[in-house]
Amino acid sequence: FYFRNKHRPFLLFVSLLHVHTPLITTEKFQGRSRHGLYGDNVEEMDWMVGKWLLDVIDKEGLKNNTFIYFASDHGGSLEAHRGNAQLGGWNGIYKGGKGMGGWEGGIRVPGIVRWPGMLPAGTVINELTSLMDVFPTVVHLAGGAVPQDRVIDGRTLLPLLQGTVQHSGHEFMFHYCGVFLHAVRWHQKDSGTVWKAHYTTPVFQPEASGACFGRGICPCFGDGVTHHDPPLLFDLSQDPSEANPLSADTEPL
Numbered sequence: 001f002y003f004r005n006k007h008r009p010f011l012l013f014v015s016l017l018h019v020h021t022p023l024i025t026t027e028k029f030q031g032r033s034r035h036g037l038y039g040d041n042v043e044e045m046d047w048m049v050g051k052w053l054l055d056v057i058d059k060e061g062l063k064n065n066t067f068i069y070f071a072s073d074h075g076g077s078l079e080a081h082r083g084n085a086q087l088g089g090w091n092g093i094y095k096g097g098k099g100m101g102g103w104e105g106g107i108r109v110p111g112i113v114r115w116p117g118m119l120p121a122g123t124v125i126n127e128l129t130s131l132m133d134v135f136p137t138v139v140h141l142a143g144g145a146v147p148q149d150r151v152i153d154g155r156t157l158l159p160l161l162q163g164t165v166q167h168s169g170h171e172f173m174f175h176y177c178g179v180f181l182h183a184v185r186w187h188q189k190d191s192g193t194v195w196k197a198h199y200t201t202p203v204f205q206p207e208a209s210g211a212c213f214g215r216g217i218c219p220c221f222g223d224g225v226t227h228h229d230p231p232l233l234f235d236l237s238q239d240p241s242e243a244n245p246l247s248a249d250t251e252p253l
Helices: 036-059 131-141 158-162
Strands: 068-071 111-114 172-177 180-188 193-202 225-235
Touching (some): 036 068, 068 131
Antiparallel strands (some): 172 180, 193 225
């Protein structure tokens, strides 16, 4: 692919099977990680991205004019187990996981960008972006314009990455579970505060487990969810783990 297209613009999309059940790891990487089979998968994926993609781009002299965006489509799947072995990853301080509509553990994913000729190295941007932003970013890079006859939900990432703007173009972000709106966040630009309201949340099984082990995956509707009126409200700026819902008493604003 690189050799056929190295002298003209190209778009390469690579979707790896790694870090997704079933965890298929080659013999070379089995047992390499202290974090079990999932860790082995992470290490093999890291090696593949470096060896098959980044190294080849560097050797072909394309390093400084190739925009690379590495991300995941969702957080770890907490219900994925084999015996006592956790097969679906870990979401750190964030509550919940894959398929839960609104909790941060299913939404927050790493986003790593490399473009040495254009973007400064080592920059950390703590702003809300979305995988919906990939489309307008690619169109922008290609010198095109997004369609004007419909609403495009994504925003080009380039101004944020290049430092010409300080805030994401997303003031609001809506989080769905299937076709059901479960949560919405608001980045209050004048204060920098990020508010998140949960209208519907999954019923965890067991209750304090943070996942739906009883069902295998959290449902989006029906008797497996709880509706909140008024909604659960969190200040993610102060409470990224969504542990302390606010009330009129604790937060008059």
